[in-house]
Amino acid sequence: MQAELIDIRNHMAQYPPFDELAEELLDRVVGGIEVVYFRAGSPILELGEQNDWLYYIRSGAVEIYRRSGELYNRVGEGEVFGQFGLLMNKRVRFPAKALEDTLVYKIPGSTFQYLWEHDENFADFVEIEDRSRLRSALSRREKSNELMTSRVTRLISRKPVSAPSTVRLQEAARIMTDQGVSALLLMDETGEHPRLQGIITDRDLRTRALCEALPSETPISEIMSEDPITIRSSVFIFEAMLTMLHNNVHHLPVMEGEEVRGVIALSDIVKYESQSSLYLVSNIYHQQHVRGLKKVSRDVRDSFVRMVNEDANSHMIGSAMAGIGRSFTQRLLELGEEKLGPPPVPYCFMALGSMARDEQLVVTDQDNAMILDDSFVPEEHDAYFLALAKFVSDGLAECGYTYCTGDIMATNPKWRQPLRAWKAYFTDWIDNPKAEALLNSNIFFDLDGIYGQTEFTEQLKTLVAEKAANNKRFLAFLARNALNRTPPIGFFRSFVLEEGGKQQKTFNLKRRGTGPLSDLIRVHALACGSRAQNSFERLKAIGQTKLLLDDDLGNLRDALEFISIVRIRHQALAIEAGREPDNNVRPEDLSPFERSHLKDAFQVVSNAQKFLRFRYQPQAARHVP
Structure with missing residues (x-):
C-alpha cells in the first residue's frame, strides 16, 4: 500500500465507525477514496441533488442544514456526512457547506452499500443520529455486564422458608437448622392471606438472643426485624446489590405482588459482584476504632477500579461508592456515641451533594449537616454535638474524605441546627430567593438522612x-x-x-x-x-x-x-x-x-x-x- 494510502488508513482507523471495521473492509474503503478540497464558504451538497458519496472530514469543519435553511449540525475532523441521502434515494436531504477550508475523503456509494450490508456496527452508526449513536454505544457496553442484564429471580434457588410470627425462639432456630437457611421469614397469619411481617437471621439469633441469654420460649416477634426491606422480582441484580449497600442488609425477600417469591443473600450476589463492595461495607461495620477504618479505607479505590474494569454503569458505581461513604460515616457516628455517650436529644446526620444523590466517586470531599430535635438547647446540648461532629469529620478525613473547603459540614454551627431552623432555612431559600444565597445553598437541595432520626430529613424533602x-x-x-x-x-x-x-x-x-x-x-x-x-x-x-x-x-x-x-x-x-x-x-x-x-x-x-x-x-x- 502506498504511503499516502497508509496515512489515510491510519487516520480513519481512529474514528467511528471505521475504528471497528475488519482490516479487509477498511482496506476496501481506503482503496476507493477520492480526495477533495473545499474552500471556506463553498457548497458541498445542495438540497435534492444526486449524491453517490459518503463524505469523511480529514481536516476543517462543515455546516449541515435542514431543508428550511436552519442550521442542523456542525461536523469536524473524523466525522462523516451525506449518509442519510445514501440510505434513502441518493438525493441530498441535508445540504452541506464548508465552514472553513476543508479536506474531505469521498467514499463511493457502492462501498457504502457494501459496508452497510456486511458490517452491523457500520449500519447502526450511519442509520442513527449523533445522540442515538450515544445510546447505541451505551447499550453495547451495558450488555457486557451480567449484573445489569440479569433479573434478581436468577439468584433464587429454592422456595422461601417461613414460619408464623408467633413461634418461639427455639422453634425458629430449629426450623432454620433443619432447612439449612440463614434467614427465616416470619408471617402474620391473622388475615385471609399470610403477610410478611418480619425476618430473623443467624446474626440476629447470635446478637439479640444468645448474647442476651434469652429464654428458649421467648416469642420470636420480640427480636425479629419488622417490616423488612424487600425488592420486586422484576429488578436487576445490580439494583439488589445497591439496596443491600444503601441499607446495610445481607438478606432481601423478593416480592411478586404481596407474595414472597424467595430470599437472596449477600453471598448470592457476590457470585456476580466480584468487586466485593458489599464485603467492604460489612468490614467497615466490624471496625472498633478509627485506625481500623483508616486501614479498611485503602480498599475503597481497589473496589472502585474493579467495578470499572467489569463494566459496571455509572449509577451502580456512584451508588456503591456513596454506600461505602455512608457506611464509614455511620460507623464513625456509632463509635462517636460510644466515646461520648448517648446523645442528649434525638438528631439526624444528613449527607449532602453527591453522597445524597448516590453519585459519589473516589475524588470527593465531605458535605454533611446535623438536624437536631426541636428540644435542643444550645447551652446544654451543643457541646456534645460539636464534639460528635468533629469526631466524625476528623475520622472521615483520616479515611480519605477531605474537609469541605466551603465549610459545609456539621462542625459549622450554621449547619448544626434544630429541625425548626432547617425548615426556616429552606422556606427562606424558596420564598425569598437571592442569587448568591442560592448559589451557596444549592447543595442542600440534594439531601439524605443517613443516621439517627431520618424522618427529620423526610420532613425537609416534603x-x-x-x-x-x-x-x-x-x-x-x-x-x-x-x-x-x-x-x-x-x-x-x-x-x-x-x-x-x-x-x-x-x-x-x-x-x-x-x-x-x-x-x-x-x-x-x-x-x-x-x-x-x-x-x-x-x-x-x-x-x-x-x-x-x-x-x-x-x-x-x-x-x-x-x-x-x-x-x-x-x-x-x-x-x-x-x-x-x-x-x-x-x-x-x-x-x-x-x-x-x-x-x-x-x-x-x-x-x-x-x-x-x-x-x-x-x-x-x-x-x-
Whole structure:
C-alpha cells in the first residue's frame, strides 16, 4: 500500500465507525477514496441533488442544514456526512457547506452499500443520529455486564422458608437448622392471606438472643426485624446489590405482588459482584476504632477500579461508592456515641451533594449537616454535638474524605441546627430567593438522612417538594445558577480547554460535564415536585410529568451516563498508573471513540441548557427586587 494510502488508513482507523471495521473492509474503503478540497464558504451538497458519496472530514469543519435553511449540525475532523441521502434515494436531504477550508475523503456509494450490508456496527452508526449513536454505544457496553442484564429471580434457588410470627425462639432456630437457611421469614397469619411481617437471621439469633441469654420460649416477634426491606422480582441484580449497600442488609425477600417469591443473600450476589463492595461495607461495620477504618479505607479505590474494569454503569458505581461513604460515616457516628455517650436529644446526620444523590466517586470531599430535635438547647446540648461532629469529620478525613473547603459540614454551627431552623432555612431559600444565597445553598437541595432520626430529613424533602414546584421566582433563580457552568464545547464542536495554571489544556469533567447536568436535572425535578435525589431517578420522575419529551429525557440520561463513565474511567486509569485521580482530562488522552461521543454528550447538555433558559426565564431573576 502506498504511503499516502497508509496515512489515510491510519487516520480513519481512529474514528467511528471505521475504528471497528475488519482490516479487509477498511482496506476496501481506503482503496476507493477520492480526495477533495473545499474552500471556506463553498457548497458541498445542495438540497435534492444526486449524491453517490459518503463524505469523511480529514481536516476543517462543515455546516449541515435542514431543508428550511436552519442550521442542523456542525461536523469536524473524523466525522462523516451525506449518509442519510445514501440510505434513502441518493438525493441530498441535508445540504452541506464548508465552514472553513476543508479536506474531505469521498467514499463511493457502492462501498457504502457494501459496508452497510456486511458490517452491523457500520449500519447502526450511519442509520442513527449523533445522540442515538450515544445510546447505541451505551447499550453495547451495558450488555457486557451480567449484573445489569440479569433479573434478581436468577439468584433464587429454592422456595422461601417461613414460619408464623408467633413461634418461639427455639422453634425458629430449629426450623432454620433443619432447612439449612440463614434467614427465616416470619408471617402474620391473622388475615385471609399470610403477610410478611418480619425476618430473623443467624446474626440476629447470635446478637439479640444468645448474647442476651434469652429464654428458649421467648416469642420470636420480640427480636425479629419488622417490616423488612424487600425488592420486586422484576429488578436487576445490580439494583439488589445497591439496596443491600444503601441499607446495610445481607438478606432481601423478593416480592411478586404481596407474595414472597424467595430470599437472596449477600453471598448470592457476590457470585456476580466480584468487586466485593458489599464485603467492604460489612468490614467497615466490624471496625472498633478509627485506625481500623483508616486501614479498611485503602480498599475503597481497589473496589472502585474493579467495578470499572467489569463494566459496571455509572449509577451502580456512584451508588456503591456513596454506600461505602455512608457506611464509614455511620460507623464513625456509632463509635462517636460510644466515646461520648448517648446523645442528649434525638438528631439526624444528613449527607449532602453527591453522597445524597448516590453519585459519589473516589475524588470527593465531605458535605454533611446535623438536624437536631426541636428540644435542643444550645447551652446544654451543643457541646456534645460539636464534639460528635468533629469526631466524625476528623475520622472521615483520616479515611480519605477531605474537609469541605466551603465549610459545609456539621462542625459549622450554621449547619448544626434544630429541625425548626432547617425548615426556616429552606422556606427562606424558596420564598425569598437571592442569587448568591442560592448559589451557596444549592447543595442542600440534594439531601439524605443517613443516621439517627431520618424522618427529620423526610420532613425537609416534603417541605421542598411542596413549596418549590409552585414558586416560579425560586425556579428562575435556581435555573440562573444552573447556567453558570457550561459544557466545554465550542462553536465548531471543538473542546474548550482551560488556559493557564496547572490544569492548562484540559477540561474538567465534573465542573463542565456532570455538574451542569445534575444542576439542570435538579431544577426540572423540583419543578415537578419530585422527592427523588439521584439524577437518574429524578429523570424518571420528570418523565412521569411530561415536562420533557421522552427523546429529550433519553438524551439527558445517555449524556449523563457517558460523561460519567468517561470521568470514572479517567480516575480508574490514574489509580492503576499510581497517580492521584482527578477530574481534569486532556483531549489527547481520550480515545477517538470517547472524543467523538463526548462531543455528542456535551451538545445534549448545551441544548438542555437552552431549554432551561426558555422554560424558566432565568434572565428575569436578576431584575426581581
